[in-house]
Amino acid sequence: MAPTAEARLPQPITKAPTHIAGLDEILQGGLPRGRTTVVMGQAGTGKTVLGLEFLYRGALDGEPGIFVGFEEPPDDLRVNAATLGWDLSRLEREGRLVLLDGRIKPEALRAGAFSLSGLLAIVTGKSREVRARRVVLNALDVALRFFESPVAARNELHILNDWLRNAGLTSIVTYKPRAPDLDGLDDFFGSMADCVIRLDARVVDQVTTRRLRVIKYRGSDFGGNEYPYVIGESGLRCIPISTVGLKHEPLGEKISTGLSRLDAILDGGYRRASCILVAGQPGAGKTILASTFADAACRRGERVLYVSYEESAAALAGNVASAGLDLKPHVDGGRLVFLAYMPEAMGAEEHLMRVMDAVTRFEPHHVVVDAISACDRMGGMQAAFEFLMRLLNSCKERGITILLINQTKGATDRVELSGAGISSMLDTVLFMDYAVGPRETNRLLHVFKARGSAHSNLKYPYVVTPSGIHILEPALGPGEVPGVPPGRAAPGRQPEAP
Amino acid sequence: MKRRGGARRAPRRRGETPYRLRLFVAGNEPHSAQARATLERLCQHALRGRCHIEVVDVFQDYRAALEYHVVAVPTLIVEEPPPVRYIVGSLSDEATVRAALGIEGGTP
Numbered sequence: 060m061a062p063t064a065e066a067r068l069p070q071p072i073t074k075a076p077t078h079i080a081g082l083d084e085i086l087q088g089g090l091p092r093g094r095t096t097v098v099m100g101q102a103g104t105g106k107t108v109l110g111l112e113f114l115y116r117g118a119l120d121g122e123p124g125i126f127v128g129f130e131e132p133p134d135d136l137r138v139n140a141a142t143l144g145w146d147l148s149r150l151e152r153e154g155r156l157v158l159l160d161g162r163i164k165p166e167a168l169r170a171g172a173f174s175l176s177g178l179l180a181i182v183t184g185k186s187r188e189v190r191a192r193r194v195v196l197n198a199l200d201v202a203l204r205f206f207e208s209p210v211a212a213r214n215e216l217h218i219l220n221d222w223l224r225n226a227g228l229t230s231i232v233t234y235k236p237r238a239p240d241l242d243g244l245d246d247f248f249g250s251m252a253d254c255v256i257r258l259d260a261r262v263v264d265q266v267t268t269r270r271l272r273v274i275k276y277r278g279s280d281f282g283g284n285e286y287p288y289v290i291g292e293s294g295l296r297c298i299p300i301s302t303v304g305l306k307h308e309p310l311g312e313k314i315s316t317g318l319s320r321l322d323a324i325l326d327g328g329y330r331r332a333s334c335i336l337v338a339g340q341p342g343a344g345k346t347i348l349a350s351t352f353a354d355a356a357c358r359r360g361e362r363v364l365y366v367s368y369e370e371s372a373a374a375l376a377g378n379v380a381s382a383g384l385d386l387k388p389h390v391d392g393g394r395l396v397f398l399a400y401m402p403e404a405m406g407a408e409e410h411l412m413r414v415m416d417a418v419t420r421f422e423p424h425h426v427v428v429d430a431i432s433a434c435d436r437m438g439g440m441q442a443a444f445e446f447l448m449r450l451l452n453s454c455k456e457r458g459i460t461i462l463l464i465n466q467t468k469g470a471t472d473r474v475e476l477s478g479a480g481i482s483s484m485l486d487t488v489l490f491m492d493y494a495v496g497p498r499e500t501n502r503l504l505h506v507f508k509a510r511g512s513a514h515s516n517l518k519y520p521y522v523v524t525p526s527g528i529h530i531l532e533p534a535l536g537p538g539e540v541p542g543v544p545p546g547r548a549a550p551g552r553q554p555e556a557p
Numbered sequence: 558m559k560r561r562g563g564a565r566r567a568p569r570r571r572g573e574t575p576y577r578l579r580l581f582v583a584g585n586e587p588h589s590a591q592a593r594a595t596l597e598r599l600c601q602h603a604l605r606g607r608c609h610i611e612v613v614d615v616f617q618d619y620r621a622a623l624e625y626h627v628v629a630v631p632t633l634i635v636e637e638p639p640p641v642r643y644i645v646g647s648l649s650d651e652a653t654v655r656a657a658l659g660i661e662g663g664t665p
Contacts, residue, residue, distance in 0.1 A: 163629050164643050170633075170653040171592070171646030176583030177615045177627040184619030205629070 072253075072278045075193070075229040078116035079109065081297030085273060085282040090231070091253045094277075095223050098233045099248065100258030104269065105290050106233040108143070109258070110195035111136060112294045113231055115145050117193045118155040122229075124193035125157045125186055127178065129202040133158035144293050157185045161196070163205050175202065175215055179222050186228065193229045200234040203244065213247060220251040253277040259285075268406050268438055271297055287408035287445065298411055298449055308332045308458035310486060310510070316348075317355030320530035324506060325487070326513040331424075332458040333510070334451055334484050338465040339491030343502060344523045345464045348491070349427045350379040350386065351527060352462060357389035361424040364417055365397050368433035372397035375429075383526040396421050402436035407446040410437055414450060418459070426454055430464040431481075444481070451484045486510040492518070504530060576600070576608035576658065577637035583630040584616050588647040592631035595648040603660045 074088035083089050090096045090113070100106050107128075114124035128136060136158055140147045150156035161178055182194065196219070206212040223230050232252070236245045249255055255274040260267055270285040288297040311331025315322050322328040329335050329352070337345045346369075353363040367375055375397070376386050389395035398417050400410065418426065428450070434443035447463075454461040463485075488507040493500055503518040517533040580596055582589035593612065600608045615622040615630055625634060633644040635657060648654050655661075 159623075160626065161628055163645065164626065167629075167632070167643035167645045168653055168657055169646050169650070170644050170657075171649035172588050173629040173631060173646045174583060174586060174588060175629060176586060177581060177622045177630040177632065180583065180615035180619040181623050181628075184623075202628075 074279070075117070075122070076120070077113050078120060079112050079295050079297070081286070081288070082271075082295070085271070085286055085297055086254075086276070087279060087281055090229055091277065091279065092229050093227045094253040095220070095230045095232060095251060096254040096256065097248050097252035098231055098256045098258065099236050099245075100233075101235055101260070104258035104260045105288070105295055106235075106258060107131075107136075107139075107197055108290055108295050109256075110197050110231045110233050111140060111145075111147075112143075114156060114193055114195055115140070115147065115150070115294075118150045122192035123155045123157075123189040124195065125159060125182055125189070125191045126195045126197065127159045127161040127182060128197045129161040129200075130198035132160050132162070154189045157189055157191070159185065161202060163202065169207075172207065172211060174218065176218075179219070183226070186226065191228060193231075194223075194226070195231045195233070197233050198235065199232050200237070200244070209244070212244060216244070216247055216251065249275070254279075258288075268408060268442055287411065287449075289406070289408045289412055291409075291412060296412055298408060298415075307452075307455040311458065311460075313512075314460070315355050315359075317351035317353075318348075318528060318530060320519075321504070324504075324515045324517075324519065324530070325509055329460060329462075329487060330510075330512065331460055332455065333460060333486035334455065335460070335462045335487040335489070336465060336485045337462065337489045337491065338467050340467060340493060343491035343493070344382075344521075344528055345466070345491055346375065346429055347379050347382045347384065347523060347528055348489070349429060349462050349464055350375075350382075350384050353395060353425070353427060354384050354386060354389065356425050357386075357392070357394040361394065362421060363389070363395050363425045363427065364414075364421055364423040365395060365427045365429065366414055366417075367397060367399040367429050368402045368436075369430055370399070372399045375399070381525065382523055382528065396423070402433045405437075407434070407437040407442035410434075411446050411449055415453060418453065418457070423459060425460040425462065426450075427462045428464065430466045432464075432466040447481050448484070451481065455484075487512075491521075494518075494520075574607070574638045576604055576635070578608055578610045579613060579625070579634040579636060580610060581613050581615055581622060581625070581627045581630050581632045581634070584614055586630070589631045591647040591649060592633065595651065595654070596633065599651075599654065599658065599660065603655070604658070 073092040074086070074090065075092040076083050076089035098106050098109055111126060114126050117124050126136065137147050147156060147158065151158065159181060185191070186194065203212040203215065206215060232248070234248055254276045257272050257274055259270045269288050271288045272285045273281045273283065286297050288295055310333050313327030313329070314331050315328045316325065337348055339345050353365055356363050370378070379386065386395055390397070396417060398414065400413065431447055434446055437443055437446060451461060485508065487509045490505045490507055492503045492505060494503050501520050502522065504521050505518045506514045519533050520531045522529050522531065578596065580592060582593060596610060600606065600610060613621045615627065629645045631647060633648065635642040642657050644654060644657050
């Protein structure tokens with residue numbers, strides 16, 4: 060049966076793009092054309108949205124489709140779709156979309172065995188009418204529950220499967236698995252499909268996180284990770300980023316940090332397209348250091364996206380104004396965009412979407428995240444880690460410099476320093492420390508790491524004044540390691556006016 | 558082509574309610590064939606021919622299936638006497654069918 064059909068069709072499978080944001084990248088082109096894809100997931104995971112969006116976007120792209128709902132009447136679908144900005148009625152009027160009510164009348168009496176041939180006849184007829192290329196059978200498990208026995212349900216599923224194969228439509232069958240799989244239907248759903256996608260929604264630390272995973276794709280490679288997704292304002296959106304480190308842009312030229320002294324310490328400044336971490340305790344001036352960089356970049360005519368999870372854009376601007384930084388002209392001039400959200404306002408995926416949306420729209424040269432220590436509040440450590448990894452990857456792939464601020468609690472807690480286990484991604488690490496002496500507390504700036512750069516190993520005292528951060532002369536005594544002079548490879552050693 | 562012509566008319570007797578039945582079948586699928594046979598037998602005997610059966614093959618006339626919202630076949634729609642009733646299945650559960658048609662007793 061199936062093997063002979065495949066033997067007759069030795070050509071590689073072709074794919075039907077879903078046009079769902081991010082999904083086609085994960086599927087490496089789309090769903091298997093003319094074949095069946097099973098989408099499984101519990102209630103509320105977005106199976107219906109996925110199916111409907113596949114048809115909606117397909118119809119807009121010239122592939123008419125038929126949606127069979129076994130759970131809800133077409134009117135509900137139209138209303139729900141409208142909230143996503145999809146005008147289904149228009150597509151229906153234009154003969155590009157057909158919504159069919161697949162529910163067996165609940166008031167119908169049952170008197171013996173039956174099949175779903177009525178439905179198949181309707182779908183066949185309608186698909187000829189509109190020349191459908193796509194079909195979605197939504198919540199098929201609900202229809203199968205009407206059958207008197209698991210055997211009857213499986214038989215019907217066989218018939219449906221054959222019908223789908225012969226119809227040559229690109230199809231999605233959605234269903235909700237039951238645990239445990241008493242009647243073996245889950246297995247059969249899995250085996251009938253050329254592609255199986257599982258949707259999953261779980262709540263971690265009171266924040267819902269959704270994950271999509273392709274379990275199987277006959278004849279095709281696919282991204283095998285769990286990918287976060289959200290049901291956003293205009294439909295489903297997946298985050299396909301997984302190609303960790305493979306497409307990173309090389310580090311670019313040196314760009315000014317905004318402080319000539321720091322540029323000297325770093326042997327010329329930050330590197331474009333690098334990832335910089337500024338760690339330190341509260342009050343050390345991390346936000347001011349980051350804003351100084353943003354200010355300098357904007358003055359060069361570059362664009363900066365400043366993502367704030369600690370305070371509002373207004374509060375932040377006021378804070379740095381006290382250090383002589385006036386960011387307003389940059390905001391007014393369209394070179395600086397603030398994105399300020401409470402971390403707990405939404406899940407990590409949604410946060411990532413919003414940042415990536417801004418990155419796509421605004422195309423910044425540099426992104427500041429203030430502060431990554433707040434990301435834990437997006438739904439736990441793991442969510443924060445994934446959020447950061449994906450954001451870092453996206454920025455590195457686009458050649459965007461990303462400056463991360465991390466608020467540390469302890470003075471020199473190196474583990475905590477790099478934050479959320481992203482240390483391998485970091486090119487430059489700056490630490491803003493306090494040195495508490497018997498008579499005074501000094502602030503010290505220290506470069507821990509600067510990939511691809513000579514840099515000073517000295518600790519530099521600095522002060523935050525109404526005209527910004529001023530880095531002072533390092534206290535050069537005898538070296539702390541015998542035989543190693545202080546300020547190894549220290550371009551910043553040479554005295555320089557701040 | 559249409560199978561709608563499978564109607565069976567019988568002379569009406571005074572004072573007896575006529576049955577108006579519409580049976581949706583799927584070609585010669587076994588469940589459909591069984592439902593058809595059962596219904597015809599009940600009509601001839603238990604209902605003494607007081608019925609008008611219209612058989613609709615969904616494969617020949619999907620629009621009718623759409624119009625009457627027939628997803629599962631066979632489906633028997635009892636249109637008259639009111640209220641309208643839907644009976645899904647091969648009609649092998651004859652007790653349910655008899656009850657729905659208001660047939661009393663156990664006449665074959």
